Amino acid sequence: MRSPERTSHEEARVAETLKKGSRVTGAARDKLAADLKKQYDSGASIRALAESTGRSYGFVHRMLSESGVTLRGRGGATRGKKAATA
Numbered sequence: 001m002r003s004p005e006r007t008s009h010e011e012a013r014v015a016e017t018l019k020k021g022s023r024v025t026g027a028a029r030d031k032l033a034a035d036l037k038k039q040y041d042s043g044a045s046i047r048a049l050a051e052s053t054g055r056s057y058g059f060v061h062r063m064l065s066e067s068g069v070t071l072r073g074r075g076g077a078t079r080g081k082k083a084a085t086a
Contacts, residue, residue, distance in 0.1 A: 029063075032053075032063065033063050033064075033066060033067040034067070036049055036053075036060060036063050036064055036067070037064060037067045037068075037069050040064055040069055041069070046060050046061055046064065046071075
């Protein structure tokens, strides 16, 4: 999910600094973690965040976990107790 306030220039800058395999450390890592947390809390999926940043699912998952985000469940149908039939 793209946020409407993000410009294509900013996206290009983020993509440029997040080249696949490059290390993200220090202030850049803190800023990235805060941005990912904000987007995830707004409803973006980990897969969508990974695609938009050009990083792996595992990297984004780790960044969210390190920043203290409570991760959502996978969704879908869940098994519960069946209603009692009378």
